[in-house]
Amino acid sequence: MLRISAIFLALAAILAPASAQELDDFVNDEMRKSALPGLAWAVVDGGNLTTGAHGVVAKGTDAPVTDETRFLIGSISKSFTALAIMQLVEAGKVELDAPVSRYLPLFEERPAGDITIRQLLSHTSGFSTLQGNSAPEESETGSDAIARRTAWYAQQTPDYLPGTRWDYSNANYLILGRVIEAASGARYAEYIASNIFEPLGMEHSYVSGSGKEGPLAQGHVPWFGSMRAVDAERPGLGSAPQGGIVSTAGDIGRYLRMMLNGEDDLLSAAGKAQMLEPASDASPGYGLGWMLNGEEQSAYHTGLSPGFETIAAMIPSKKRGVVVLTNGGSGMGFAETVQLRYGTVALALGQPPLGDTGRGMRIVNFLLMALAPVVLLLAIAWAWVKRDALRAKRTSRGGQFSLWLPLFAMAAVGWVCVSMIPALFGVSLSTLRLYQPDMALLLQATAVLGVVWAVARLGIAYSSRSARE
Secondary structure, X not given: OOHHHHHHHOOOOOOOOOOHHHHHHHHHHHHHHOOOOEEEEXXXXXXXXXXXXXXXXXXXOOOEOOOOOOEEOHHHXXXXXXXXHHHHHHOOOOOOOOEXXXXXXXXXXXXXXXXXXXXXXXXXOOOOHHHHOOOOHHHOOOOOHHHHHHHHHHOOOOOOOOOOOOOOXXXXXXXXXXXXXXXXXXXXXXXXXXXXXXXXXXXXOEEOOOOOOOOOOOOEEEEOOEEEEOOOOOOOHHHHHHHOEEEOHXXXXXXXXXXXXXXXXXXXXXXXXXXXXXXXXXXXXEOOOOEEEOOOOEEEEEEEEOOEEEEEEEEHHHOEEEEEEXXXXXXXXXXXXXXXXXXXXXXXXXXXXXXXXXXXXXXHHHHHHHHHHHHHHHHHHHHHHOHHHHHHHOOXXXXXXXXXXXXXXXXXXXXXXXXXXXXXXXXXXXHHHHHOHHHHXXXXXHHHHHHHHHHHHHHHHOOOOOOOO
């Protein structure tokens, strides 16, 4: 989700925004190069709203994406949660610098009890990315899912001292969802619907898991250069405040138009401006629910759900915004949608075309991961071919060391593959499998085959006497 920061930093000159036809031409051209099934976009220019749609709602079908096609918007949902909190601030029901324990007594005398609302909004609470992705699955569904997940986080100790560093964490916005319920007296989904969706005319939007379900585009995940449909269940209510809103390009366009109009409506103009400013010294690149780029004076948020990737961006000074919704997760080097999504944003906001996005290196990394299991399979066969040489090694201490060392080395490699690499993304291997199943499969295959190779060598070496013996 943070890849876009580097891309925005690389954009310097401001160009004339692209027309709707130019956007359509660009998207059509890029989709021919991509395995992405479908995409919808909307552009806000002052009070004007323009939408576009491309591709199909599901691979292998003829059902077209339209401006009313619903997508999971992922973490763009956080900006809705932040807006709700700011509404409650202006209503005098919440204070930004008050501890969360004031609104949620279960945090009293707990390690996370002194975290402030502002720190939750700006991802400086001390909860880490990994902690934010670690809530128990059984707390995902049910009408009280937000309350149950919040109770689980109340028992946790943040990985860092609150207010000292920025670390993106879903835990922050899940807790904020419960604060909204406690301060307003309404369920999270009810509050968002009555105080944001309905006033803005977002007729096609709803909170997943709230019981108000509707048709949704089919999600797709990368699969070795192509994309395949994903059968993952829709997010439960326990994921709603941080990533469970379902919407359309047109509806998000209406939302951006409100954020850009400079008027007092759902929130005061001053409150909107505050959301789009750095929240604290520890959070120079994040406001209240929005990522920020000071050089471009832009605000944006990406979204990633199994089978969906999204981005909403705006330049407040120009009252121009754009949202891009896709029904496919970007692959690593292959079946990528980076150029498509971010290029559309750059054109819509009047920024230069994208430069190098690092795709070449990602291709190399993916090919290396794909090569590793093949090499290990060949190594197992080679060990059998050289079985006499392996059996001879057991006659000396040096030989025995060379026989046993690979077992420990491959165990370490396996740990890197199944634990360390997924942790770099802030997730477990099982979670990575939901978003990048091909990469997860390669990591798992490397981990297993590495140990199998090492064990096979030992089995061959000690299976019978050497020829000399």
